[in-house]
Amino acid sequence: MQITVDHVIRFLERAAALIRDHAAELTELDTVIGDADHGTNLNRGFSAVVVKLDALQDGDIGTILDVTGKTLLATVGGAAGPLYGTAFRRAGALLAGRYTIDGADIAAALEVALEGIVERGRVQRGEKTMLDAIAPGVDTFRTAIVQGQSLEEAARCALVAVEEGMRATIPMQATKGRAAFLGPRSIGHQDPGATSAYYIACAMVGFDADPPSHQTTEMH
Numbered sequence: 001m002q003i004t005v006d007h008v009i010r011f012l013e014r015a016a017a018l019i020r021d022h023a024a025e026l027t028e029l030d031t032v033i034g035d036a037d038h039g040t041n042l043n044r045g046f047s048a049v050v051v052k053l054d055a056l057q058d059g060d061i062g063t064i065l066d067v068t069g070k071t072l073l074a075t076v077g078g079a080a081g082p083l084y085g086t087a088f089r090r091a092g093a094l095l096a097g098r099y100t101i102d103g104a105d106i107a108a109a110l111e112v113a114l115e116g117i118v119e120r121g122r123v124q125r126g127e128k129t130m131l132d133a134i135a136p137g138v139d140t141f142r143t144a145i146v147q148g149q150s151l152e153e154a155a156r157c158a159l160v161a162v163e164e165g166m167r168a169t170i171p172m173q174a175t176k177g178r179a180a181f182l183g184p185r186s187i188g189h190q191d192p193g194a195t196s197a198y199y200i201a202c203a204m205v206g207f208d209a210d211p212p213s214h215q216t217t218e219m220h
Contacts, residue, residue, distance in 0.1 A: 001151045001152070003102070005061055005099055011203050012049055012203075013053065014206065015204075019042045019196065019200075020043050022199055026042065029190055030192040033174060033178070033186050037077065042084075044076065048074075049067075060095075060098055061098045063092065065088050066092030068092070070089065073085030079177055079193070080193060086120040087113035089116070103150075106151070111138060118131065123176055128169045129176050130194050133169070136162065136165040137161045137162035137165065140161035141154050155205045155206075158201065166194040167190070174186035174191070179191070
């Protein structure tokens with residue numbers, strides 16, 4: 001299966017819709033261990049991206065992703081703007097001039113996007129951040145493509161890995177960002193960045209998932 005410019009535009013529209021629909025939930029999660037603005041900020045950023053999509057209909061995939069990244073950098077506050085913005089821009093640079101891409105291209109783009117998050121955020125796995133959801137998804141997608149699975153199969157397998165990674169942040173103690181100041185009190189809460197990453201992954205697969213449950217652990 002070949003992914004076209006139209007597929008990428010529809011993905012961004014779905015991502016924006018999911019972020020909009022779950023903005024209150026993302027902000028609620030961020031209220032507990034962050035700045036209480038993750039959903040609000042991302043909704044503003046992705047809404048700004050959607051406004052620009054009509055003018056990008058004739059652009060290449062790399063340009064669309066780069067403009068998306070620049071827009072998120074300009075409109076999303078906190079850590080999410082630089083991290084997501086860098087991820088989209090890195091993917092856009094890799095896919096510059098491309099009007100169609102395949103599973104191997106997407107795997108490569110996801111890998112450079114992941115590298116951008118790691119470098120910009122100076123983060124590693126296990127620190128209770130969006131990386132804990134994104135990295136397993138990228139690993140799983142790449143493995144599935146190498147093993148010859150279809151693009152749709154690879155994307156669905158990756159989504160499962162992203163969801164598992166998101167839920168795995170609940171028992172973690174945060175060591176990055178504002179949540180790190182809470183120390184042990186950050187344990188028992190799902191990371192908002194990992195949760196927004198899950199919804200963006202849902203948009204890549206192309207269906208609207210039910211909101212994940214947010215179990216908390218009583219701290220005594």
